[in-house]
Amino acid sequence: MSAITTKIVEKYKLTSKMDISELGQYTSEFLENLTDDRKRNQARRRLRDGFKFSSEQVSILIPNQRSGKTKVKHEVPSSTLNIATSDTYQIPDPTPQNSEKTIGELAQRILRGKLSVKDVRAKAYTLTLSAPNANASSSRLSRLRRELKNLGASFQIIETTKFPEITGEANEIQRNRRKFVEAFERIDYPDHFTLESDKERLDSYDVSTLPDLQALADIMIMLCIRPAELTSLRITDAGVIGYAKNRGQPDIPRKFRSMEKNQERAKELLTWIQRAISSGRMGDPGKPGVKWFNKFLKDYDLIPKYLRKLGAVYGAVAHGAKNMAHAYTIAGECLRHSSDNYTSPVQNYVVVNYRKRGVPYEQARRFHIYDQD
Structure with a gap:
């Protein structure tokens, strides 16, 4: 690149x-x-x-x-290294498919075995050894502490899983990533794709007609849909299902939250697009190698993954976020983030330059988004 x-x-x-x-x-x-x-x-x-x-x-x-992995060299005290390498228990590499199960089982094993503080620290450190970097290591340790806390572990046991050196290195990675994104990867969009323009088109669509590429883009923004989710996503009374998730995870309904507050209208528009795809009257942008949708968006200096981010920001604005903390909560719900997902989102940190239609680009307000899963 x-x-x-x-x-x-x-x-x-x-x-x-x-x-x-x-x-x-x-x-x-x-x-x-x-x-x-x-x-x-x-x-x-x-x-x-x-x-x-x-x-x-x-x-x-x-x-x-x-x-795709680099040997992680954390600067930790030699005593910690000795403890970790002398431990005979080997923890499997927590891949996205098995990390939650692996870390959860480790937490249960720690409490069942009534291990000493020294042994707990050794196992916690071993958990970080296969991580690709300090940021991933810090995320695994954070998940372990949450699992231990949920199981009723003592304060001393939870605290012993903290490694300031790893945390410091992880914070540095995150700072560098933020600086890079803010300098080079901010998302700007034309007036044609502002919240006002999108909402006007969404309100005017007639679902008895054939949708076009503009309708596809608007609905992907409305529901923060990944291309791969277009044919599987469902809006039910219990919540949203069929979203992308790690293999093996249950399809637990997540809260419906969208820039389109009317759930029935959102469901109608989603079904409209899905029927067009299933009937062959519209292509599926989620298929590998598809480029026609990218070409459509290129005229507006956008790419498919940006639509999801725009939808999250528009959702926060449409629901009248009272402050930035509230805005992040709403955006996370629009993105269907799991409340149990403790993986650090630094790799998917983006900045959306939010502005209303007609407002100059230089007056846009930066909105920081963490798209974590």
Whole structure:
């Protein structure tokens, strides 16, 4: 990703004359924003061929990562390391599919076994060893503490699972990510896609006709839908089901919250789109490799994943959020975030420049969104 590479190089004024120890300070910045091997390989070529960094310098800025993971080297006291490595119990790698079950079982095992503070700390640290970075480690430890608290663990047991070094490193990753997003990844939108314009079109749609791409985009904003959810999402009296979730998780109804306050109207519009897709009269933008919807949005400088974020902000505005904390709560409900999801959302942190129709871009208000699942 040459654009991201160029932005990072220019932002921090990186040059091939810099010492390797200096360049090493920016490794996390590259890894946080280059999320797969293809992007990293492109960035390495850009650094080497475009900015004339040596192979050694490139390997420091963007180290090779097998299976997408890097060995995490947290600066922790040697006593902690000795405890962790001497423990014989091995904790499976908490993937998105099994992390909740694995950490929950660990918490139960800790209490059932009546382990000492020393052993609890060892197991907690072992939990972080397979994490790709300190931010993920901190998230796992946070989930473990919540599980222990729910099971009635003592204050001392819960406190012993805290590692200030990991927390500090995780906070630094989050700060760097926020700085990058605020500098390079803010979402702007034209008047055609303001809250006022979207709501006017949603109110005017006749569901007895065939929907077009504009209707598809407006309804995806209205319900904060991912393309992959379009055919599965359902609005019921109990709540919203059929949303994207980790494999193996139950389809628990989540609260209906949308910029369209009328639940029946929202359901009608969603069904309208789904019938058009199922009948073959409209394509499914959730199918892999589909580009026609991206081409439609490109005329407005938008991409599909931005629609979900816009819908969350519009939902908070439409429901009259009293303050930013209230706005974040409403936005999270629009996005159908799980109240039990403790994974750090730093990777999906975005900024939406909210403005009303006709208001100049420079007068837009920044709205920070964490799309966590």
